Amino acid sequence: MATIRSLLIGTGSYVPDFVLTNDILEELVDTNDEWIVKRTGIRERRIGPGMTTWQMGVEAGRKALQSAKVPPEEIDMLILSTCTPDTYSPTVSGYVQEALGLKKAAAVDINACCTGFCYASDIADCYIKAGKAKTILVVSAETLHRITDYTDRGTCVLFGDAAGAAVYRACEDENEQSGILSSFMAADGSGADYLYMEALPVEEDPLHSDRKFSEKNRFLKMQGAAVVRFTASAVPHAIDMALQRAGLTAADVDWVVPHQANLRILQIIAQKFGIPNEKIYVNMDRYGNTSSASIPLCLDEMNDKGLLKKGQVIVCTGFGGGLTYGAFVLRL
Numbered sequence: 001m002a003t004i005r006s007l008l009i010g011t012g013s014y015v016p017d018f019v020l021t022n023d024i025l026e027e028l029v030d031t032n033d034e035w036i037v038k039r040t041g042i043r044e045r046r047i048g049p050g051m052t053t054w055q056m057g058v059e060a061g062r063k064a065l066q067s068a069k070v071p072p073e074e075i076d077m078l079i080l081s082t083c084t085p086d087t088y089s090p091t092v093s094g095y096v097q098e099a100l101g102l103k104k105a106a107a108v109d110i111n112a113c114c115t116g117f118c119y120a121s122d123i124a125d126c127y128i129k130a131g132k133a134k135t136i137l138v139v140s141a142e143t144l145h146r147i148t149d150y151t152d153r154g155t156c157v158l159f160g161d162a163a164g165a166a167v168y169r170a171c172e173d174e175n176e177q178s179g180i181l182s183s184f185m186a187a188d189g190s191g192a193d194y195l196y197m198e199a200l201p202v203e204e205d206p207l208h209s210d211r212k213f214s215e216k217n218r219f220l221k222m223q224g225a226a227v228v229r230f231t232a233s234a235v236p237h238a239i240d241m242a243l244q245r246a247g248l249t250a251a252d253v254d255w256v257v258p259h260q261a262n263l264r265i266l267q268i269i270a271q272k273f274g275i276p277n278e279k280i281y282v283n284m285d286r287y288g289n290t291s292s293a294s295i296p297l298c299l300d301e302m303n304d305k306g307l308l309k310k311g312q313v314i315v316c317t318g319f320g321g322g323l324t325y326g327a328f329v330l331r332l
């Protein structure tokens, strides 16, 4: 039986217009541009007050369909990742499916926080390889301004809104070497509380008696230093495993596209794998941490700039709430 490969055939993204600069944040909390740039690498981010996650997802998805030159009715499945859903029912993907006219697509939401695009791409690859779908649209959309506490300087300087999207298509050509080559998805629930945000009010929690209902629990709370310690070992492990499974080494990699969370993790990747900084794509200076949207936002920007070339090997790696982490290797 012929091997089926999932080719990346299109990318899309959307960011809202409003630019939230470090100067504006200086007026909201006790912080300064120098601290933010030095510790996080972020100079500005976009937020879209009044916009919903599904609206941003539609814009990114539409651009990805155009880029892939695929009509909406050819999409077999829509996988939408978000940790900021507008509704629990209907699914956010339901709204996006309807707005994009994906008439015959199955549609599902997933939440793996900042690892959402990696998990969604992996699920897409599994459906395609199993022969259950031919063309899949992955959309990762986040309105993080809605879960950001703009009185907490430890988190409000980090997050922005965005959506990113990718179209994957089955290819059965024996001579085709491109497509998703491997993946490694993982989670470590022992660090679950390092990134905490309530969805529905928790009145009584037998495990966390100190956790009383509070409106503030809607906002994301983070133990930043603990997350950095976790990612310092988890992310290199995920990249290692994904490369091994693809039968490749770091020397074969043309681009690493990491979740845009903090500069330190980029430095760790560069040092551990001997990958030059120029091969690690960064746009967090302009968009901050946009959770699961950050990787496809990078891919679309790279595509627009003409940086993506046939045959290149790309490693995408994500990490975040759960704690979830993972990586996948893609040959263009």
Ligand code: ACO
Binding pocket: 030, 031, 032, 035, 036, 039, 040, 113, 114, 153, 154, 155, 157, 195, 223, 224, 225, 227, 228, 231, 261, 262, 289, 291, 319, 320, 321
């Ligand atoms: N401006 C000025 N000072 C600040 C700010 C700020 N915005 N934020 C914190 N500080 C202060 C702290 O109060 C503390 O002061 P103290 O020493 O007087 O107590 C000091 O700076 C150091 O604080 P730390 O929290 O230890 O700062 P750290 O060096 O860890 O940097 C940061 C904080 C940038 C948030 C870092 O922890 C980080 O990058 N964390 C990981 C984020 C991440 O990877 N998230 C991924 C997942 S996100 C998701 O899934 C949605």
